[in-house]
Amino acid sequence: MKELMLVDAVNDALHVEMERDPSVLVMGEDVGRLGGVFRATAGLQDRFGAERCIDTPLAEAGIIGTAVGLCMAGWRPVCEMQYDAFSYPALDQLINHVGRYRWRTRGKMSFPLVIRMPYGGSVRAPELHDDSPETYYVHTPGVKVAIPSTPADAKGLLAAAIRDPDPVVVLEPKLIYRLARGDVPEGEHVVPLGKARVVREGSDVTIVAYGAMVGVAQRVAVSLVGDASCEVLDLRSLKPLDEDSLLASVAKTGHAVVVQEAPRVCGFASEVAAILAEKAIFDLRGPVLRVTGYDVPYPYWQLEDAYVPSEARVADAVRRVLAA
Amino acid sequence: MKELMLVDAVNDALHVEMERDPSVLVMGEDVGRLGGVFRATAGLQDRFGAERCIDTPLAEAGIIGTAVGLCMAGWRPVCEMQYDAFSYPALDQLINHVGRYRWRTRGKMSFPLVIRMPYGGSVRAPELHDDSPETYYVHTPGVKVAIPSTPADAKGLLAAAIRDPDPVVVLEPKLIYRLARGDVPEGEHVVPLGKARVVREGSDVTIVAYGAMVGVAQRVAVSLVGDASCEVLDLRSLKPLDEDSLLASVAKTGHAVVVQEAPRVCGFASEVAAILAEKAIFDLRGPVLRVTGYDVPYPYWQLEDAYVPSEARVADAVRRVLAA
Amino acid sequence: MSQVLPAEGGLRRIIGDGESRPDGEVEGLGPEQLLALFRDLVLLRTYDERSVIYHRQGRIGTYAIFWNHEAMQAGSVFALEERDWVFPSYRDSAIGLLRGMPASTVLSWWRGHPAGWWNPEDYNVASICVPIATQIPHAVGFAWGSRLKGEDRVAIVNFGDGATSEGSFHEGATFAGVMKAPVVLFCNNNQWAISTPLSAQTAAPTLADKAIGYGMPGLRVDGGDVLAVYEATREAVARARAGDGPTFIEAVTYRVAPHATADDPSLYIDEERAREERENECVGRYERYLRRLGVLTEEQAAAIRAEALELMRVGIAQAEAEPPADVSLVFEHAYANPPPTLAIDLDELRRILG
Amino acid sequence: MSQVLPAEGGLRRIIGDGESRPDGEVEGLGPEQLLALFRDLVLLRTYDERSVIYHRQGRIGTYAIFWNHEAMQAGSVFALEERDWVFPSYRDSAIGLLRGMPASTVLSWWRGHPAGWWNPEDYNVASICVPIATQIPHAVGFAWGSRLKGEDRVAIVNFGDGATSEGSFHEGATFAGVMKAPVVLFCNNNQWAISTPLSAQTAAPTLADKAIGYGMPGLRVDGGDVLAVYEATREAVARARAGDGPTFIEAVTYRVAPHATADDPSLYIDEERAREERENECVGRYERYLRRLGVLTEEQAAAIRAEALELMRVGIAQAEAEPPADVSLVFEHAYANPPPTLAIDLDELRRILG
Ligand SMILES: Cc1ncc(C[n+]2csc(CCOP(=O)(O)OP(=O)(O)O)c2C)c(N)n1
Numbered sequence A, B: 001m002k003e004l005m006l007v008d009a010v011n012d013a014l015h016v017e018m019e020r021d022p023s024v025l026v027m028g029e030d031v032g033r034l035g036g037v038f039r040a041t042a043g044l045q046d047r048f049g050a051e052r053c054i055d056t057p058l059a060e061a062g063i064i065g066t067a068v069g070l071c072m073a074g075w076r077p078v079c080e081m082q083y084d085a086f087s088y089p090a091l092d093q094l095i096n097h098v099g100r101y102r103w104r105t106r107g108k109m110s111f112p113l114v115i116r117m118p119y120g121g122s123v124r125a126p127e128l129h130d131d132s133p134e135t136y137y138v139h140t141p142g143v144k145v146a147i148p149s150t151p152a153d154a155k156g157l158l159a160a161a162i163r164d165p166d167p168v169v170v171l172e173p174k175l176i177y178r179l180a181r182g183d184v185p186e187g188e189h190v191v192p193l194g195k196a197r198v199v200r201e202g203s204d205v206t207i208v209a210y211g212a213m214v215g216v217a218q219r220v221a222v223s224l225v226g227d228a229s230c231e232v233l234d235l236r237s238l239k240p241l242d243e244d245s246l247l248a249s250v251a252k253t254g255h256a257v258v259v260q261e262a263p264r265v266c267g268f269a270s271e272v273a274a275i276l277a278e279k280a281i282f283d284l285r286g287p288v289l290r291v292t293g294y295d296v297p298y299p300y301w302q303l304e305d306a307y308v309p310s311e312a313r314v315a316d317a318v319r320r321v322l323a324a
Numbered sequence C, D: 001m002s003q004v005l006p007a008e009g010g011l012r013r014i015i016g017d018g019e020s021r022p023d024g025e026v027e028g029l030g031p032e033q034l035l036a037l038f039r040d041l042v043l044l045r046t047y048d049e050r051s052v053i054y055h056r057q058g059r060i061g062t063y064a065i066f067w068n069h070e071a072m073q074a075g076s077v078f079a080l081e082e083r084d085w086v087f088p089s090y091r092d093s094a095i096g097l098l099r100g101m102p103a104s105t106v107l108s109w110w111r112g113h114p115a116g117w118w119n120p121e122d123y124n125v126a127s128i129c130v131p132i133a134t135q136i137p138h139a140v141g142f143a144w145g146s147r148l149k150g151e152d153r154v155a156i157v158n159f160g161d162g163a164t165s166e167g168s169f170h171e172g173a174t175f176a177g178v179m180k181a182p183v184v185l186f187c188n189n190n191q192w193a194i195s196t197p198l199s200a201q202t203a204a205p206t207l208a209d210k211a212i213g214y215g216m217p218g219l220r221v222d223g224g225d226v227l228a229v230y231e232a233t234r235e236a237v238a239r240a241r242a243g244d245g246p247t248f249i250e251a252v253t254y255r256v257a258p259h260a261t262a263d264d265p266s267l268y269i270d271e272e273r274a275r276e277e278r279e280n281e282c283v284g285r286y287e288r289y290l291r292r293l294g295v296l297t298e299e300q301a302a303a304i305r306a307e308a309l310e311l312m313r314v315g316i317a318q319a320e321a322e323p324p325a326d327v328s329l330v331f332e333h334a335y336a337n338p339p340p341t342l343a344i345d346l347d348e349l350r351r352i353l354g
């Protein structure tokens, strides 16, 4: 165990997995000499050479498109998208090929690529450095999605993604790249995809969250001690999703509040609510409330705190579901 | 009134709106000389000239990207994407610019462009001619989404989209381009966005659908007469969404089944279910069931009937919600 | 900075017109190979013509016709080693036949039957790519990745003139140049993208002129001249193998058939120009060349055609004999480790289908 | 098929080095204009240098430095008419100052305050574009659309060397060529995309060599020579106005400042090369030229600098005096006719914020 910041845990995972498997390579804009704009890939080019840690041209569709071909040549590419909103040029390759190619070969060829990127807001950045694009990824068949909220999970989920035979998108909450510190197992450390984590036990309401919103949920749970006993569930992986933990928690509490940074319509919070409306309808003793970003463009940063779900908004939702 | 096929109603709307407003132009791949691969734009180039009905290069991001600039020059471009799955290269322009540019100008400039495309499956076509991409569009802030299920609505919703000052994506169910026939008002005909249509009254369960799934829902409703009284609601527009009609119907029936062709996770059916779990929780007397495409690539066409929601699957869901 | 030849102006030709323009020869191609190439052409031509008939008979679905594109497909693949990979566009759906793929497989693809989905590693032929130009980065990544692994494999990717307008072409070509990928970008310039003429596609003087923007040589060849296509591709493949990077080949032809069985070219095509081209179509052109050379007899030609026809008869019979696909295939193969929901969905579907 | 000049090899230069290479002159530029151009350069330079300080003082957020890019920005805009439009990249955030935009507006943008979001029609300057190369199709569509409306408006779009690798560049340039759009594609080739050198970006001999692939002329100019930039742009603008279509301009310079305030170039940049460039930076180079020409005196230069500094003092003061943004702005302006849910969300938010 050593204490690491979340971004360093990502870097640690890349070192360990590249060491372990010579077919793993890292590619993206500025990942090599610079080590990435967030230093997530620092040291990899020195350690593994410029052929396994590649500074690519500035072309996201080219990065993911060539990564598909690299898979066919036997590589396991880990592609960095420099920021959330800059991953959109690659959506075409992701939807039409990354998620479909294995199926096209009737399972004969694997496409074990990983797309990792910093995502989410509250970092006082210029426009389009704040998106939460998980819906675009999780809605796409053939693609898995993991989102860590702690350094240990950042390492373990990324390792699982790299070892997974299917394409996995890993969204790293950039707000807590350096704010989240925690003990991280040294050497190999894998956190299986599809297992949620009960962050805090509670009996009145389940607050479902992922990424940077887990911290918000935790702080709300603490702030409401006495008024309400909140269970906080960190999904960790959106696809595969740990429905059992979700349903078990709501069966116990009878109430749910789901938190996400992304816009509301067709966000993952809607998926969680829909699952509850289908499979927990008779456990629910009140409405399922979603606390999300709004269905408007992510604002200039002087207003971003009013856009991103705040402790006040989450606490208000908890009170409302319990009052209903 | 004249009886038209759905695709001809689209063509009619384009003629009427281009006639009415000289700033409307049509652009896309093969929309000019050929009149579109489905003939939706037939006759426009002869009538309005090659400068207002433009055969573009084969470049979807270029089509939507230049359309943004055309708006800034005072045009109202109606862009055709030749097929659903071929619209993905333009998602980057759609998410980062089409949905955000008005906001960027603090409301001073409008981007009244329309993106229309044939969508949906069951047409016995090769791979990637069958997608239902509504989630990618409806999740995107600043963009509206309409989906007709009848010739009259195909004309009226497209006219509304063209006149709307905001960007609107119109998804046209290609399966019923020529199967759906119906009376269509001649001349100007506008169906406001955000008004759902009660296709059929019922008292036991509300079947929520849009596009080609409305027909499936109707046939199920008929087939269940005696066993269950089904209300069929055609959403017509996903954003803005007519929540009032949705909630009123479920308040009456107490049960809901939501049907969509798209994959389930984060599909629009999940959004509908989430709205019900939030705002109709105490009206619901059973689970909200989603009957959707599966979370796998849309299959080769010999298996597509097993993938697309069938009357059997919808009827089964209706029976299950009522039995619960 | 890689050495760049300026793109060629005129078209490379080997086959003469039997009159003023004399026949040339390709160094190193003996009679067997010349005949083998003819066999390839006839095979593709027969596949294509039969497919159009099968479509009319309702035995296959919509079909993208490649009549008069055979010289580009056969000539380019003939310049490859078995270990080299081909990344076809949907227009090149039957290119796998040149690698021993059964006709039934390709026919099954057009019949929308799972038997049409092959394992690329069985033939070194990637899946048919439907979204225009998107297979180009795949070929580039594959070639680059093979080189990184120290494997001597070249990739060729086939696409059309319209494809050169897509960002995917640009990004793929950009990576190819930077990574010095051993890849051949083979463009069939049939001058139409469905109904869109080349003049509405680009203002470039020639498509080969795009090559210099990626730091690679651009060759121009008569796409109806199978020997010229072969020779140009051989040159590009040699360059790739030598580690000198990618080459862009523009093969110029004219689309004389409908874009696909659903298309009506009378709405846009230049019938006059099409008629000319038809009279000079690539298979007949090569056959006359072989006759002039005295390498091919009536009988041989007839036998080769009969052989190809037989192969198609067997192919369609096998395709039609395929058992219906089981619904489990809706769910299989999407993931190596599927999310648990898929199995539940399959069970439910089976229950409903009874 | 448009007439295409092959891209130029050498770099166009007007300003000499005060030693061996003699000074040139730009026809039609009198003393006032030469001084006006100097004023523009100083204005941008002052904006940039003050911004770096404001950032250190925590008065603005992350900031993309454009030190030594001023000649490309000022020289190109100087060749436009007021009615012509500019489509800036984030690197050109202050280019609006050349159109009378208050410094407080641009400073507010970097402060993340709504006052930084202007109406493009007020200055004929489009919004700052953050996603690389995506503004290129906008400029092309605008130019094409203006021509369709019979309006005499040219558009210029500024982007970097890295941007030329994006599909958006390719598709925008392709449309520009086909539509003969009156647009100037102005590429600042500072040889770096953050830490990625041009050699890792493309294998093309020069970026100007990409132009022929779009059927447009490609010009190459010394990006540190404001007069050469002006003259080349004037030529391109004239071509556009005459209806002869787009031009690609590659302005070659070297990025001597960090990519942005958050960047640490010591990890990748060639300090030696950077030092050279710094000594020959574009504002000083032009000032020395004007001195040699006897058009600019010490006093004038000092006055112009003082003026610019004052403008920045006022600008930052105004920006800092902006009242905090009201939360209603989270919802306003996203739609002309917003979905009803937005108003409900705003009410709820107000209730919670109390
Ligand atoms: C990304 C994408 N957009 C549109 C289409 C629809 N489409 C199929 S073929 C075709 C024309 C292709 O023309 P070209 O590249 O010249 O190839 P050719 O058909 O002439 O062989 C188009 C637009 C597609 N398949 N993919």
Ligand SMILES: Cc1ncc(C[n+]2csc(CCOP(=O)(O)OP(=O)(O)O)c2C)c(N)n1
Residues within 6 Å of the ligand: A029, A058, A082, A086, A089, D091, D130, D131, D132, D159, D160, D161, D162, D163, D164, D188, D190, D192, D193, D194, D255, D259
């Ligand atoms: C689509 C996209 N991808 C990545 C980024 C992140 N990014 C910001 S600036 C930059 C480098 C741009 O280089 P260049 O085009 O040469 O312009 P310069 O910064 O040198 O002016 C990158 C990769 C972005 N803004 N947009």
Ligand SMILES: [Mg+2]
Residues within 6 Å of the ligand: C160, C161, C162, C188, C189, C190, C191, C192, C193, C194
């Ligand atoms: Mg073509």
Ligand SMILES: [Mg+2]
Residues within 6 Å of the ligand: D160, D161, D162, D188, D189, D190, D191, D192, D193, D194
């Ligand atoms: Mg640069």
